[in-house]
Amino acid sequence: MSEIRDITLAPSGERKIQWVERNMPLLRGIRADFEKTKPFAGLKIALSVHMEAKTAYLCRVMEAGGAEMHVTGCNPLSTQDDVAAALAAGGMDVHAWHAATAEEYESHLTHVLEYGPNIIIDDGGDLVNLLHTKLPHLIPNIIGGCEETTTGVIRLKAMARDGSLRFPMITVNDARCKYLFDNRYGTGQSVWDGINRTTNLIVAGKNVVVAGYGWCGRGICLRAKGFGAHVVVCEVDPVKALEAMMDGFKVMPMEEAAKIGDLFVTSTGCRDIITQRHFALMKDGAIMCNAGHFNVEVDVAWLDDHAVERFEQRQNIMGYTMDDGRHLFVLAEGRLVNLASGDGHPAEIMDMSFAIQALSAKYVADHRDSIQTAVIAVPEEIDNEVALRKLAASGLAIDTLTELQKEYLSSWAI
Numbered sequence: 001m002s003e004i005r006d007i008t009l010a011p012s013g014e015r016k017i018q019w020v021e022r023n024m025p026l027l028r029g030i031r032a033d034f035e036k037t038k039p040f041a042g043l044k045i046a047l048s049v050h051m052e053a054k055t056a057y058l059c060r061v062m063e064a065g066g067a068e069m070h071v072t073g074c075n076p077l078s079t080q081d082d083v084a085a086a087l088a089a090g091g092m093d094v095h096a097w098h099a100a101t102a103e104e105y106e107s108h109l110t111h112v113l114e115y116g117p118n119i120i121i122d123d124g125g126d127l128v129n130l131l132h133t134k135l136p137h138l139i140p141n142i143i144g145g146c147e148e149t150t151t152g153v154i155r156l157k158a159m160a161r162d163g164s165l166r167f168p169m170i171t172v173n174d175a176r177c178k179y180l181f182d183n184r185y186g187t188g189q190s191v192w193d194g195i196n197r198t199t200n201l202i203v204a205g206k207n208v209v210v211a212g213y214g215w216c217g218r219g220i221c222l223r224a225k226g227f228g229a230h231v232v233v234c235e236v237d238p239v240k241a242l243e244a245m246m247d248g249f250k251v252m253p254m255e256e257a258a259k260i261g262d263l264f265v266t267s268t269g270c271r272d273i274i275t276q277r278h279f280a281l282m283k284d285g286a287i288m289c290n291a292g293h294f295n296v297e298v299d300v301a302w303l304d305d306h307a308v309e310r311f312e313q314r315q316n317i318m319g320y321t322m323d324d325g326r327h328l329f330v331l332a333e334g335r336l337v338n339l340a341s342g343d344g345h346p347a348e349i350m351d352m353s354f355a356i357q358a359l360s361a362k363y364v365a366d367h368r369d370s371i372q373t374a375v376i377a378v379p380e381e382i383d384n385e386v387a388l389r390k391l392a393a394s395g396l397a398i399d400t401l402t403e404l405q406k407e408y409l410s411s412w413a414i
Helices: 007-022 025-037 053-064 081-089 102-114 126-133 136-141 150-161 176-199 215-227 238-246 254-260 300-306 347-366 380-393 403-409
Strands: 044-048 068-072 093-095 119-122 144-147 169-171 207-211 230-234 263-266 287-290 309-314 317-321 327-331 375-377
Touching (some): 007 053, 007 081, 007 347, 025 053, 025 380, 044 053, 044 102, 044 126, 053 081, 068 102, 081 093, 093 102, 102 126, 119 126, 126 136, 126 144, 144 347, 150 169, 150 375, 169 347, 176 263, 176 327, 176 347, 176 380, 207 215, 207 254, 215 230, 230 254, 300 327, 347 380
Parallel strands (some): 044 119, 068 093, 119 144, 144 169, 207 230, 207 263, 263 287, 287 327
Antiparallel strands (some): 309 317, 317 327
């Protein structure tokens, strides 16, 4: 039985799902294929992804493929209650609501797993973690699964290194059609959507400090530059730092950036990026937010415990008065600002990412008798299929190699 806030919100959620469906041609095509072939017939799928409209449509695509879906969110603040209600009203099993407590969030994750899934769709690794730590008796049912985001892939690779991983997982995040577009252009746009609608402040002329110059950081910096910001990058990887410098951005340690930053965005996938020693250096009025999966990049807990005063300055903006009278501000409790303060990535971007998810899950189902327990890259043919579908949907075509060209490229002889 579903656990949602309010079933009467379903009509609003249904309109949101219909809107993204109109703008997700790849998933529409895959849904039509799945309705004919039923690749998930007889299988249960547990999904933990940000519970908003694009995810909801992915759930329906998988259901159209014959799957019994049990779904929840992957972040306490990213669930949209009307979308969850729309899925529940359509008969899907949904366990999610906005602003869940830590206990409620884990309960929702646990419930979707207790149905005994065969395939896992994870975003951040919480389902996989629960299965290996608290629900290992359910692992024999699992064929394999897919991981959506960088943080989850990091956790999976750590498990694989120490021999803990007990079923195969496909790293959707590492597909070219995912990270080159979702992480860069999707994050770049949606982070600033969340910041701008929450703060209602201008970006032009401000010192914007971006921690992390991976694909997400690249996108955030690119859009900040477009808004007219003075962009500073903080990195621990010397090669990425050089790349940021040659892309035209200032590069410095966070201790230096903290002194000049007006707005800080973390996007590292690590913890303790902005902490007490940085808070002490910041200007009055500095704003911080996070674009990494977990709320551990900005040490909000320290601010909660040590600030002289904590107050809600504006919806989704928490203010902190420091002992010297300065005021610092944190957006969305330090959680994913693009989802906790916005609607997440654009539909056209998630169309590509979720197309990879759907086809990778199909790959798991199709190869259930031969797939090995490991961290597995998305097969190249899936990546290429998604790219070709996207080109076709955009009205574009590309050249193809002749047999002579193929022979030339595969030969060592001139």
